[in-house]
Amino acid sequence: MGTVNGAAEVLLVANNPKFSESGGGHGAKGVDFSRWWAVFRMIELEKANEPDFLLLFESVQDIAELDSSSNPTHARVYQIKKKDSGTWSWSVLTGTVSPTAPPSTSKKPRKSVSPPKPPTFEKVPDSALGKLYLSLNAFNTLPVEGIFLSNAGCDFPLANGSSTATSMPCTLSDLAHTHVKLLEDAFTSLTPTVSNPNLVRLKLQKVAIHPDDLTAPAIAAALDLIKERSPEHTAQAKVFVESLVMKISPLSRKTDVCLTYDDLVRERGFTREAFRNALAALQAVPDxxxxxxxxxxxxxxxxxxxxxxxxxxxxxxxxxxxxxxxxxxxxxxxxxxxxxxxxxxxxxxxxxxxxxxxxxxxxxxxxxxxxxxxxxxxxxxxxxxxxxxxxxxxxxx
Structure with a gap:
């Protein structure tokens, strides 16, 4: 993957409003959830000593994570949703009716048994996974995977007999055969030219971030990182993550079309270099x-x-x-x-x-x-x- 191809394709997709999330549907707490998870994720990437990374905010879905700020060769696209209680339903995530939906409880006798109606896919384009799938298919050359990420889980059957409730993260290809077949048909309706949708690159992931205590996981992760890198500054872990949230907050409010990839990185991105500069600034402050x-x-x-x-x-x-x-x-x-x-x-x-x-x-x-x-x-x-x-x-x- 050359510099021009990877960067140019990211710019092209990011400038298409069909593939970005404005944050309005989340509400304030949902936007905050996304930002605090982003800080947690950056700390996670830094602790893993990734050579480079770039997070783009509300450019391709909620967050797009690239493996390089200048020469991306791989991307992860995140659809991020917080939920105050309960689990995600199949219909909300996919826009279709679950193959295992319970039969009608109506006690009225039927005069005749009609064959089941074929599934309809009108709601798929506006569903969480439908949007994620369309975003992935906007990339023709850059390898990309999509992740639906939430604090709440879902309870879908897996092919091995278990459930997503206890086996997340997992890919959509891990689901029971009937559910995989329905998703393949649903996604094919979105992109008729793609006859065999790749469900392996679509994942479900749950994170332990409570909507009423968004800060705790990021502060705990920062504390571990600072203990390792600069133990005399551990008391400043909270201030460090709060400053990062403040730095990335304006990035999700910029919706102007970017003329160049460098403009996109500057206007809506946060790089590993920026993260390490923030960490260095912390280390420069006397404890x-x-x-x-x-x-x-x-x-x-x-x-x-x-x-x-x-x-x-x-x-x-x-x-x-x-x-x-x-x-x-x-x-x-x-x-x-x-x-x-x-x-x-x-x-x-x-x-x-x-x-x-x-x-x-x-x-x-x-x-x-x-x-x-x-x-x-x-x-x-x-x-x-x-x-x-x-x-x-x-x-x-």
Missing amino acids: RMCLLEIWLSQLQSEGMDFITLTSVRVDATKAQQERLSGGNNLSMEIDKFCDKWISERPFPVKLRPYITSALAALKEKFNGHRESELIARFIMRAITICVDQNSDSSSEA
């Missing part, structure tokens, strides 16, 4: 918990007792975890007070008198808190201001 240990060592050398230092360390860890989760009104009020106090005074050479003076001011304002907690919150704010000032100085330089 606040490491800086805390430096401050505590200095305070110990200036005579602060071990019990107080231990309590401050515990409370600072809690404050940092609270910060990563967004904090609360009271913690933000303390932070604001600390920021103002710090801004009005120069940083000292000796830390202990500085901390003692700050503690006295904090106790007047927040007398219901333990001293170690107030010291911990003050130190973490002072560290944050130091880090931010250094970052600003570096960017200006």
Whole structure:
């Protein structure tokens, strides 16, 4: 597969509105589901040390995953749907009536037994798998596979006697013979020139992402990756994945026709290089918990007792975890007070008198808190201001 063929074909298909998903049918939670899974997937690809990857958003179905940002030789096209409860039905996914649909429960006697009506395929083009199949067939040269991915499963019979409910992921060719035959007929109705639809390249996949807790799997995956690559930054896993979601969110809102493949990558794509740059930026930020240990060592050398230092360390860890989760009104009020106090005074050479003076001011304002907690919150704010000032100085330089 040459550079021109692979890239040019991706551009051609991406510029055809028939093969893209706008996200409107998902609703806000559905779009968020797709974005958070995309971050999870990028972390998965990075952990596997893939040489390169590119994710295109709402260009070909919901997400198209290419094995290269410049010279694609293989693609995966994802139709991504979240479901709040239950499982996916055959009719919703395929637009046809299941071959094993239960007979009518009507108790009215029949005068005569009519032969079964042949299946109709009017709804197949608008079904999830119908759209996915049409997208795959838009590619003539680039090898491509399609994946219907959801947090919910489905319960379709497989040829081996088991069910998709317990055997996902699986391909559509793994389904029971009657279901395979129906799908072959349904897909042939979409592309009459293709007499033998290839069901092997169409897959069903379930992911363990709950619609009410989209962030957890991505944060857990990021934590594993950061532990491996930069263990001193593990406390920033949540911030890292949230920043990635913010970076990819605008990509799914761009619907203008792209004149070149490079334009498509720039407007709607996220590359492995961009992912690694985000990871490198994280590694360049001083870890606040490491800086805390430096401050505590200095305070110990200036005579602060071990019990107080231990309590401050515990409370600072809690404050940092609270910060990563967004904090609360009271913690933000303390932070604001600390920021103002710090801004009005120069940083000292000796830390202990500085901390003692700050503690006295904090106790007047927040007398219901333990001293170690107030010291911990003050130190973490002072560290944050130091880090931010250094970052600003570096960017200006």
